[in-house]
Amino acid sequence: MTGLLDGHLAFVTGGGSGIGQGIAEGYAREGARVIAADVNLVGAEETARHVKDAGGEAWAMKLDVTDMQGVQSMARKVEAGIGPVSILVNNAGIVRRATIDSGNAIDDWNDTVAVNITGLFNCVHSFQDQLKATKGRVINIGSIQSFVHTPNSVAYTTSKGAVKNFTIGMAAELAPFGVRVNAIGPGLIFTPLNEAGIQQQPEMLERFMRHIPMGRPGKPEDIVGPAIFLASDLSQYVTGVLIPSDGGYLTV
Numbered sequence: 001m002t003g004l005l006d007g008h009l010a011f012v013t014g015g016g017s018g019i020g021q022g023i024a025e026g027y028a029r030e031g032a033r034v035i036a037a038d039v040n041l042v043g044a045e046e047t048a049r050h051v052k053d054a055g056g057e058a059w060a061m062k063l064d065v066t067d068m069q070g071v072q073s074m075a076r077k078v079e080a081g082i083g084p085v086s087i088l089v090n091n092a093g094i095v096r097r098a099t100i101d102s103g104n105a106i107d108d109w110n111d112t113v114a115v116n117i118t119g120l121f122n123c124v125h126s127f128q129d130q131l132k133a134t135k136g137r138v139i140n141i142g143s144i145q146s147f148v149h150t151p152n153s154v155a156y157t158t159s160k161g162a163v164k165n166f167t168i169g170m171a172a173e174l175a176p177f178g179v180r181v182n183a184i185g186p187g188l189i190f191t192p193l194n195e196a197g198i199q200q201q202p203e204m205l206e207r208f209m210r211h212i213p214m215g216r217p218g219k220p221e222d223i224v225g226p227a228i229f230l231a232s233d234l235s236q237y238v239t240g241v242l243i244p245s246d247g248g249y250l251t252v
């Protein structure tokens with residue numbers, strides 16, 4: 001059987017949980033070989049195991065996307081040991097919900113910028129030669145917060161707005177090399193990222209639900225289809241866009 005991503009090697013950051021795990025497994029179903037790279041190696045290993053159990057090819061690697069030297073050496077290691085990466089998914093991200101007068105505001109800001117913005121730069125910078133050589137594709141994971149704010153998360157809103165602009169900037173710069181750069185803006189997706197927050201603040205869930213005309217929260221699988229589309233030749237003339245997948249959150 002042929003898949004939409006046959007012949008591709010995908011590198012998925014934050015591939016050990018939630019949306020990244022879903023994307024890695026979805027790419028493998030479409031024929032890609034996948035590398036799940038995560039600061040949480042146990043999660044990445046779980047992803048790789050799922051892929052292998054389903055008959056695919058996968059690797060798990062421990063990576064902190066904020067560590068430029070670490071990302072650079074991993075890019076070299078991947079190219080030498082497995083091959084050039086043709087799909088880079090910049091998915092690793094964190095959210096800290098607190099007001100700017102909270103005691104942790106400074107750390108929250110610095111950590112969020114480091115993972116959600118600098119992490120993307122570190123990965124594209126490190127894999128740029130491989131992406132050019134393969135005429136590859138980059139998929140950045142933004143958010144509905146690339147467009148709007150939700151309570152007590154100014155660092156996150158800022159960071160996800162930056163993902164949108166990083167996407168258009170890189171799309172323009174890399175298009176002459178045949179590399180396409182797009183993004184996805186998930187709405188509320190039930191993953192470990194927001195599990196605790198929702199349990200502690202059930203009113204947050206109610207607030208989100210009032211904004212979801214489709215009447216249900218999302219699941220990682222709701223992001224997999226757009227991620228396959230943007231990685232495959234189905235989107236061969238698409239670059240520099242951010243596709244929301246949010247049950248209609250941004251409409252109301």
Ligand SMILES: NC(=O)c1ccc[n+]([C@@H]2O[C@H](COP(=O)([O-])OP(=O)(O)OC[C@H]3O[C@@H](n4cnc5c(N)ncnc54)[C@H](O)[C@@H]3O)[C@@H](O)[C@H]2O)c1
Nearest residue numbers: 014017018019039040064065092093143186188189191193
């Ligand atoms: N879940 C949602 O509702 C939602 C909504 C919009 C956007 N997003 C975005 O989707 C992406 C994935 O989120 P998720 O919901 O699957 O969260 P998650 O917490 O389930 O998974 C995130 C993964 O990123 C990894 N990670 C965190 N910091 C890292 C670092 N420095 N280096 C490498 N890996 C790191 C974590 O270990 C984890 O495995 C994030 O960018 C998030 O901002 C999520």
